[in-house]
Amino acid sequence: MGDVLRVGKKQAYQTITQAINNSHPGDSILIENGSYTEPNLLIKHPLHIIGIGFPSVENQDEKEIITIESDSVNITGLLLKNVKVSYINDFAAIKVNGQKHCIISNNQLENTFFGIFLKQSKNCIIRNNQIKGNAKNEMSSGNAIHLWYCKNIQVEENQARNHRDGIYLEFVDNSVVRNNIVENNIRYGLHFMFSDHDEYMGNIFRSNGAGVAVMFSKFIKMQNNQFEFNWGSASYGLLLKDITDSEIINNVFKQNTIAIYMEGANRVDIHKNEFKNNGWAMKIYGSSMYNNINRNNFLNNSFELGVSGRSDSNNFNENYWSSHTGYDLDKDGIADVPYRPVKLFSRIISKIPSTSILMRSLLIDIIDFAEKVNPVLTPDNLKDHRPLMKTIDYDKN
Amino acid sequence: MLKILKYSLFDLVRSNWSIAYLTFYLLVSSSILYMNGDLTKSIISMMNVILLLIPLVATVFGAIYMYNSREFSELLLSHPIKRKSIFLGQYFGLAISLSLSFIIGVGLPFIFRGIFGSPQLSNFLVLIGVGLILSFIFSLLSFFVALRFENRIKGFGLSLFIWLFMSIIYDGLLLLILIWFESYPTEKLAIALTLINPIDxxxxxxxxxxxxxALMGYTGAVFYKFFGAWQGILISLSSLLVWLILPLYLLLKYTKRKDF
Incomplete structure (x- = not known):
């Protein structure tokens, strides 16, 4: 163990910069409660930086507060404030440049342009940070947690609010995003770009522009998440774009304008999810093939499914559809008639958007009913062959 | 006019029809509230009921009342009372009694569920407002038709046709038009055509x-921009008012020269 350097009004070091300059690899710097305005804190060797009672730290020019250029740096218990918006540099409260084994935990970040920014780093942990931004629009705002070219990162139990993206992953592999609460971000709650073999589970995505966007990625596991109240004319719960071989299991989608929007999504398994009170439960667009949508609950969605293009290869089986009015004579729990989740009106509305002014009109109910009795225009082979009669109860652990 | 209004109002309020209408609304709205549990959902369900039934009931009820009180109207006509006051009094008596049944029938269950303390209050008020305006418009239309045609079958037929046209056929035509002009931007057309029909x-x-x-995507945004702004609301209100004032004017003009 190294030495302990104390920073505070009555301590040996008055500023954090002094303490860092006089420290040796492996030392701990304890920062007492107070407010510190420092130049950029550049950390070049392994250190533990620990705040006591959340001392507030600011950069004197409102630029980057802490820059880490060493392995094995821990930063915990700080209150980092006010990083200026820049259109040239991605100023962050904490930036890690190409390092390993860093732990950033229990910090509070307020009004920082980018919150925690990891660049080409490996095996880091970002845990239990509370990050609150002040984003007004997409152009002039940054992401709460931003990972770029990283591997084996764990992002756990953080809270990210009011940024552009809550958590952003670009070229990030083998990482886990677990038990975070992501709210009120203007673009996406969680954003994957070109990232493979990642998992996210137990997160809550609430009232973001879109809950989660997974783009150009493979082998992503999405489990036990909640997607709630992502409501607006261009809002999604989960946006899948060019993604393959992934799993979406045990999630809850509640009151999103579009719960899942898929475009170019192939071989995705969507199992045991609950879709409740969404505008559209699913929209399957452009060349999405070989997806399995099985054993989900579709409860009270305004529209259950919208499709365009060929989508015969998507397989629906044993889902519960609350608007299904089938019967079950042999009492095996599976309705005797297949169910067609695509309503005529949802097809018309996708083709001619201005007809949406007729939504909830009596005429539409009549048309949908007529089409249900005798399908002419809706895709004939798109149906759930074994719709369930009762909602599925599954463990939500 | 006020005396006649008062008389027809009390006459109607005491009748079995109004009581049946009131109980029906009480039953429907409390069962919807009971089954949905959620105020927003209940308001949407009530919207479907209201948009379908209010015009229908107002139409049928207006025609029945007008035909039944014909002798009474003739009796009144033989007195030195202005024709205008007679018919206006009767019409407002009818419309107000319908509205009372509606407000009490829908209002009470929602009040018990605590609509006043909830953020849905404004939506609920819009719902009630739309219901009231529709009651007034459709009872006026059927009142006029019943006055115009002494043949009851013809009168009822035409009133019902007006209802059917407004609530279903018009939407069908609108849908056809929108499909026809698919390749043009039809948002504004859709708004204009919607403004014409009070039910829509x-x-x-x-x-x-x-x-x-939000469900309607881009189109929804266009609609919202129109109807959400105060100009849009003003235009919508004035369009509804036109539906009231124009038939009322025609009715009065007609009653002046009608030979009883």
């Missing part, structure tokens, strides 16, 4: 206030 207008207003507009 009521539906769109309630939907926009309930923020269903």
């Amino acid at each position: 207008l009521g539906r769109v207003l309630i939907m926009l206030f309930l923020d269903t507009s």
Whole structure:
């Protein structure tokens, strides 16, 4: 163990910069409660930086507060404030440049342009940070947690609010995003770009522009998440774009304008999810093939499914559809008639958007009913062959 | 006029029809509230009921009342009372009694569920407002038709046709037009055509206030921009008022020269 350097009004070091300059690899710097305005804190060797009672730290020019250029740096218990918006540099409260084994935990970040920014780093942990931004629009705002070219990162139990993206992953592999609460971000709650073999589970995505966007990625596991109240004319719960071989299991989608929007999504398994009170439960667009949508609950969605293009290869089986009015004579729990989740009106509305002014009109109910009795225009082979009669109860652990 | 209004109002309020109408609304709204549990959902369900039934009931009820009180009207006509006051009094008596049944029938269950303390209050008020305006418009239309045609079958037939046209056929035509002009931007056309039909207008207003507009994507945004701004609301209101004032004017003009 190294030495302990104390920073505070009555301590040996008055500023954090002094303490860092006089420290040796492996030392701990304890920062007492107070407010510190420092130049950029550049950390070049392994250190533990620990705040006591959340001392507030600011950069004197409102630029980057802490820059880490060493392995094995821990930063915990700080209150980092006010990083200026820049259109040239991605100023962050904490930036890690190409390092390993860093732990950033229990910090509070307020009004920082980018919150925690990891660049080409490996095996880091970002845990239990509370990050609150002040984003007004997409152009002039940054992401709460931003990972770029990283591997084996764990992002756990953080809270990210009011940024552009809550958590952003670009070229990030083998990482886990677990038990975070992501709210009120203007673009996406969680954003994957070109990232493979990642998992996210137990997160809550609430009232973001879109809950989660997974783009150009493979082998992503999405489990036990909640997607709630992502409501607006261009809002999604989960946006899948060019993604393959992934799993979406045990999630809850509640009151999103579009719960899942898929475009170019192939071989995705969507199992045991609950879709409740969404505008559209699913929209399957452009060349999405070989997806399995099985054993989900579709409860009270305004529209259950919208499709365009060929989508015969998507397989629906044993889902519960609350608007299904089938019967079950042999009492095996599976309705005797297949169910067609695509309503005529949802097809018309996708083709001619201005007809949406007729939504909830009596005429539409009549048309949908007529089409249900005798399908002419809706895709004939798109149906759930074994719709369930009762909602599925599954463990939500 | 006020005396006649008072008389027809009390006459109607005491009749079995109004009581049946009131109980029906009490039953429907409390069962919807009971089954949905959620105020927003209940308001949407009530919207469907209201948009379908209020015009229908107002139509049928207006025609029945007018035909039944014909002798009474003739009796009144033989007295030195202005024709205008007679018919206006009768019409407002009818419309107000319908509205009372509606307000009490829908209002009471929602009040018991605590609508006043909830954020849905404004949506609920829009719902009630649309219901009231539709009651007034459709009872006026059927009142006019019943006055115009002494043959009851003809009168009832025409009133019902007006209802059917407004609530279903018009939407069908609108859908056809929108499909026809598929390759043109038809948002503004859709708005204009919606403004003409009071039932559609009521539906769109309630939907926009309930923020269903997000469901409609880009089009919803266009609609919202129109109906959400105060000009849009003003235009919608004036279009509804035209539906009241124009038939009322025609009715009065007609009663002046009608030979009883």
